Amino acid sequence: MNVVYVLWLREVKKYLRSRAQIIASIGQPLMYLAVLGFGLGPIFRKAGQGSYLQFMAPGVIGMTVLFTAMFSGIAMLWDRQFGFLKETLVAPVPRVQVMLGRTLGGATVAVIQGTIIFVVTLIVGFRPASVLAVVIAFLLIALIAIVFAALATAIGSSIKEMQGFQMVMNFLVMPLWFLSGALYPLAGLPFALAVLTRVDPLTYGIDGVRGTMIGATHFGVGFDVLVLLAVGVLFVIAGAWRFSKIEV
Amino acid sequence: MRTYGTVTAVNDVTFDVRRGETFAFLGPNGAGKTTTIKMLTTVLQPTSGTLELDGLNPVSQATEVRKRFGVVFQDPSLDSELTAWENIDIHGVLYHVPRKVRHERGETLLKLFELWDRRKDLVKTFSGGMRRRLEIARGLLHTPQVLFLDEPTQGLDPQSRNQMWTIVKNLNQTEGVTVFLTTHYMDEADRVADRIAIIDHGKIVATGSSAELKQQTGTDSLEAAFLKLTGTSIREEEFSAQDRIRQISRVWRR
Numbered sequence: 090m091n092v093v094y095v096l097w098l099r100e101v102k103k104y105l106r107s108r109a110q111i112i113a114s115i116g117q118p119l120m121y122l123a124v125l126g127f128g129l130g131p132i133f134r135k136a137g138q139g140s141y142l143q144f145m146a147p148g149v150i151g152m153t154v155l156f157t158a159m160f161s162g163i164a165m166l167w168d169r170q171f172g173f174l175k176e177t178l179v180a181p182v183p184r185v186q187v188m189l190g191r192t193l194g195g196a197t198v199a200v201i202q203g204t205i206i207f208v209v210t211l212i213v214g215f216r217p218a219s220v221l222a223v224v225i226a227f228l229l230i231a232l233i234a235i236v237f238a239a240l241a242t243a244i245g246s247s248i249k250e251m252q253g254f255q256m257v258m259n260f261l262v263m264p265l266w267f268l269s270g271a272l273y274p275l276a277g278l279p280f281a282l283a284v285l286t287r288v289d290p291l292t293y294g295i296d297g298v299r300g301t302m303i304g305a306t307h308f309g310v311g312f313d314v315l316v317l318l319a320v321g322v323l324f325v326i327a328g329a330w331r332f333s334k335i336e337v
Numbered sequence: 338m339r340t341y342g343t344v345t346a347v348n349d350v351t352f353d354v355r356r357g358e359t360f361a362f363l364g365p366n367g368a369g370k371t372t373t374i375k376m377l378t379t380v381l382q383p384t385s386g387t388l389e390l391d392g393l394n395p396v397s398q399a400t401e402v403r404k405r406f407g408v409v410f411q412d413p414s415l416d417s418e419l420t421a422w423e424n425i426d427i428h429g430v431l432y433h434v435p436r437k438v439r440h441e442r443g444e445t446l447l448k449l450f451e452l453w454d455r456r457k458d459l460v461k462t463f464s465g466g467m468r469r470r471l472e473i474a475r476g477l478l479h480t481p482q483v484l485f486l487d488e489p490t491q492g493l494d495p496q497s498r499n500q501m502w503t504i505v506k507n508l509n510q511t512e513g514v515t516v517f518l519t520t521h522y523m524d525e526a527d528r529v530a531d532r533i534a535i536i537d538h539g540k541i542v543a544t545g546s547s548a549e550l551k552q553q554t555g556t557d558s559l560e561a562a563f564l565k566l567t568g569t570s571i572r573e574e575e576f577s578a579q580d581r582i583r584q585i586s587r588v589w590r591r
Contacts, residue, residue: 095426099416099423106459172415179378179406179408180428181433182431182433336375
């Protein structure tokens with residue numbers, strides 16, 4: 090059993106034991122699906138864009154993955170203040186292994202959450218193109234989870250106070266979500282908004298998931314994957330570097 | 338020496354600890370005890386000066402140094418959402434203890450610290466004393482040469498303190514583990530330490546056995562010697578962000 094695996098397993102075990110977290114995390118996506126999905130559905134249809142639920146379901150799954158992955162950064166702050174991080178920092182193992190274990194654990198939890206929300210979207214009427222499309226989409230979802238779990242690790246390694254993470258949520262995570270095109274089509278946006286959506290890595294994640302699940306993509310799934318891979322590598326390197334500098 | 342911005346936490350700290358001895362590192366709040374332990378355990382890097390543990394440099398040979406010590410930090414470092422056994426097992430993996438040895442020694446230590454029957458319980462259900470005992474058991478799993486104990490009995494009742502020191506002293510004698518401890522309980526230091534260093538305002542002010550410190554200060558107890566060396570004024574510690582979060586955590590736990 091190696092270090093990466095045991096730390097990955099720790100994250101997954103903790104999540105599966107926390108029923109409250111599982112239930113609570115369904116609330117927000119469910120609200121988006123119910124309120125926006127059904128509320129804006131008629132307008133979307135009148136505009137000739139088809140089913141809004143079909144359009145936004147991949148976005149809500151992406152939102153769930155983004156939020157869950159980013160919250161793994163909070164878990165790190167918690168570990169930093171109350172315990173377990175010190176145990177891993179004084180262990181005779183390369184810190185990059187510790188970072189990878191944590192990041193992959195956080196990403197796995199995010200994918201599980203995304204899967205739960207995917208099932209919910211199926212229940213409320215979302216219909217992906219095929220089973221194969223779902224399988225491929227989940228590879229993209231895993232990539233999104235790794236990208237943002239690595240970003241969360243980098244951020245969690247750099248800030249020491251919970252209040253700091255609140256700022257991250259307000260000034261980074263929410264903009265990432267709203268600029269991702271999860272709620273609106275990327276075509277025909279005002280120039281400034283179009284630029285902002287293109288610098289948001291989540292845009293490519295949701296576009297890729299949407300492209301594989303319902304065949305509607307703005308950039309092309311191949312390009313989405315390339316961008317996610319590049320950003321993922323960048324964030325993993327940044328996360329490993331920041332994690333190696335932690336002092337408690 | 339270690340500084341935080343313009344604040345000097347420790348300065349001019351020079352001491353040596355002999356192999357196999359129990360060494361108490363005493364000082365008032367904010368004197369620099371924890372900073373010193375953090376530097377020795379590779380968690381913090383010194384701003385200047387040199388450190389050596391078993392002939393190795395904790396800064397340039399951190400991984401090798403980490404194999405040689407176990408540590409119980411002042412703040413808890415267990416994962417309270419995992420079971421006692423899972424905490425032990427993860428520690429064993431982190432220290433490359435083979436599975437068979439991990440299981441055998443884990444069982445021995447949990448039995449020694451009277452936690453074997455609770456090994457499958459989540460740590461969050463444990464009392465403060467049980468958590469401390471588990472942390473020490475965990476710190477000993479990989480058979481360290483040095484055990485750092487940073488105020489390990491803080492918040493424990495006299496029974497738990499007594500039991501803990503009995504076990505630690507026994508391990509020191511039977512396994513030859515060098516023990517480096519800090520405590521605010523002078524009677525504990527008097528009871529278990531072979532030698533004592535007293536630090537104040539980031540500097541070592543005295544070193545010696547309990548008897549030597551008493552003789553040096555002309556007092557009849559270690560506490561009196563400590564007060565004579567460090568004064569009687571109450572020290573003010575900076576109220577850090579960490580302290581604030583700890584307070585929030587305590588409120589949540591209620």
